[in-house]
Amino acid sequence: MLDGSRGGAGPGVPMVSIRGLRKSYGGHLVLDDVDLEVGAAEVVVIAGPSGSGKSTLCRCINRLEVPDSGEVTIGGQPVPLEGRQLARIRAEVGMVFQQFNLFAHRTVLENVALGPVKVLRQRPAQARQRAQELLDRVGVGAQAAKYPAQLSGGQQQRVAIARSLAMDPKVMLFDEPTSALDPEMINEVLDVMKSLARDGMTMIVVTHEMGFARSAADRVVFMDAGRIVEQAPPEQFFSAPRSQRAQDFLSKILIHS
Amino acid sequence: MSVLTQHLPQLLDGLLSTCLLMVLSFAGSLAIGVLVAAARVSPVRSLRAAATGYVELFQNIPLLVWLLLFVFALPEVGVIFPLFTTAVIVLALYEAAYMAEAIRSGINSVGRGQAEAARSLGLTTPQTLRHVVLPQALRSVVQPIGNVLIALTMNTSLAAAVGVVELTHAANEVNLAEAQPIPVFVGAGLAYMAVTLTIGLTTGLIERKVAIVR
Numbered sequence: 001m002l003d004g005s006r007g008g009a010g011p012g013v014p015m016v017s018i019r020g021l022r023k024s025y026g027g028h029l030v031l032d033d034v035d036l037e038v039g040a041a042e043v044v045v046i047a048g049p050s051g052s053g054k055s056t057l058c059r060c061i062n063r064l065e066v067p068d069s070g071e072v073t074i075g076g077q078p079v080p081l082e083g084r085q086l087a088r089i090r091a092e093v094g095m096v097f098q099q100f101n102l103f104a105h106r107t108v109l110e111n112v113a114l115g116p117v118k119v120l121r122q123r124p125a126q127a128r129q130r131a132q133e134l135l136d137r138v139g140v141g142a143q144a145a146k147y148p149a150q151l152s153g154g155q156q157q158r159v160a161i162a163r164s165l166a167m168d169p170k171v172m173l174f175d176e177p178t179s180a181l182d183p184e185m186i187n188e189v190l191d192v193m194k195s196l197a198r199d200g201m202t203m204i205v206v207t208h209e210m211g212f213a214r215s216a217a218d219r220v221v222f223m224d225a226g227r228i229v230e231q232a233p234p235e236q237f238f239s240a241p242r243s244q245r246a247q248d249f250l251s252k253i254l255i256h257s
Numbered sequence: 258m259s260v261l262t263q264h265l266p267q268l269l270d271g272l273l274s275t276c277l278l279m280v281l282s283f284a285g286s287l288a289i290g291v292l293v294a295a296a297r298v299s300p301v302r303s304l305r306a307a308a309t310g311y312v313e314l315f316q317n318i319p320l321l322v323w324l325l326l327f328v329f330a331l332p333e334v335g336v337i338f339p340l341f342t343t344a345v346i347v348l349a350l351y352e353a354a355y356m357a358e359a360i361r362s363g364i365n366s367v368g369r370g371q372a373e374a375a376r377s378l379g380l381t382t383p384q385t386l387r388h389v390v391l392p393q394a395l396r397s398v399v400q401p402i403g404n405v406l407i408a409l410t411m412n413t414s415l416a417a418a419v420g421v422v423e424l425t426h427a428a429n430e431v432n433l434a435e436a437q438p439i440p441v442f443v444g445a446g447l448a449y450m451a452v453t454l455t456i457g458l459t460t461g462l463i464e465r466k467v468a469i470v471r
């Protein structure tokens with residue numbers, strides 16, 4: 001139903017490729033020479049302690065944060081530095097934020113239809129129809145006419161996912177999508193993300209939800225102090241983490257969850 | 258009192274002229290103010306600098322000086338507008354500096370995440386401002402914009418000093434003919450008050466109507 005593996009990356013070309021990414025804030029190195037490749041339809045979970053640079057990595061992929069050096073390509077195309085070309089690439093990279101960031105002055109339906117109308121130049125009627133379908137798909141179709149503040153956190157985050165999906169992204173970035181949610185709402189969001197993963201969406205997910213990583217991820221990438229310390233399929237990462245830092249991290253996080 | 262009724266047509270003409278000055282320069286200052294505020298938050302450094310320069314220029318030279326400059330100095334260099342038009346232009350340019358500051362505070366009150374979400378959907382910077390940031394910013398500064406409009410209304414009376422026949426000017430003429438300053442100027446003052454109270458009430462209504470559900 002959702003064409004997650006929208007064209008662009010030819011055979012053998014990774015959907016997302018990150019090379020030599022560096023980013024520092026005022027002398028403090030936050031990303032230290034990060035390389036990462038994500039294949040089409042692959043689901044990668046990024047884990048790591050607070051401050052390890054997970055959000056910064058995500059935000060450098062679509063240049064919400066400007067890296068000091070390094071290269072990012074999406075579907076084989078380098079991400080342009082600025083302007084309209086950058087906007088065009090961003091339209092192909094969905095992003096879901098911890099704080100949902102739904103447009104407060106627009107209804108739920110308008111939130112989802114805005115990008116298709118203004119960026120993809122779809123006709124409003126067509127965009128609204130598609131928006132309604134996507135809202136139904138994530139289970140909030142009945143809320144279409146409401147304003148974001150009238151929805152629960154879990155509902156808002158599902159709207160945010162629908163809003164990203166409306167752009168038919170090649171890849172979706174999730175930065176701790178369930179961290180701001182009450183516990184009883186976490187699963188309704190994770191379930192939507194799992195179904196996206198099953199439908200073949202390419203996903204990069206920063207999360208502390210190790211249950212999601214186990215059941216939906218193809219690979220876990222563990223970061224610490226701005227570096228990728230280790231990466232492995234989830235079974236292997238959870239049962240036999242190689243690095244001491246990953247072991248420490250897992251022992252803390254698994255006690256808490 | 259009879260002095261007011263006697264000269265009612267003249268005074269009403271003056272009031273009408275004041276209202277026209279107010280409406281036209283308000284529209285102009287709002288339009289310019291939005292552009293200047295947008296430039297002040299633009300990622301383009303030269304645009305930001307130009308907008309800051311604009312605000313400083315108009316906020317640090319008195320309105321009367323601007324009026325005298327435009328009315329008497331511009332014709333010297335061959336730029337001639339009708340007097341009323343000149344007054345509208347000067348008021349609009351001058352109040353736009355205050356409008357821009359009010360709108361900018363509104364822009365700053367919109368959470369960073371709103372613009373980030375818009376940009377990550379592929380909206381360009383101007384589209385982000387126009388469709389996401391400004392609609393929320395303007396809603397949050399209805400009251401400050403109303404206050405600028407009230408100041409603007411008061412400031413229209415300075416146009417009398419360069420010869421625009423508005424309410425203050427008309428009142429002054431009536432007083433010169435009748436020598437009854439108390440009823441004439443109290444009457445004019447009450448008329449200004451009626452206008453600004455109306456503005457205050459209207460802003461209150463608009464503010465409630467456009468409030469964002471939170």
Ligand SMILES: Nc1ncnc2c1ncn2[C@@H]1O[C@H](COP(=O)(O)OP(=O)(O)OP(=O)(O)O)[C@@H](O)[C@H]1O
Nearest residue numbers: 025026030048049050051052053054055056057176
């Ligand atoms: N805009 C900024 N200015 C200065 N420092 C920043 C900025 N953004 C992030 N940092 C710093 O960069 C480091 C990495 O931040 P980042 O948000 O990427 O970490 P994270 O792994 O996402 O952590 P968390 O799990 O807490 O979200 C932190 O030390 C943070 O304080």
Ligand SMILES: [Mg+2]
Nearest residue numbers: 054055056176
């Ligand atoms: Mg983070």
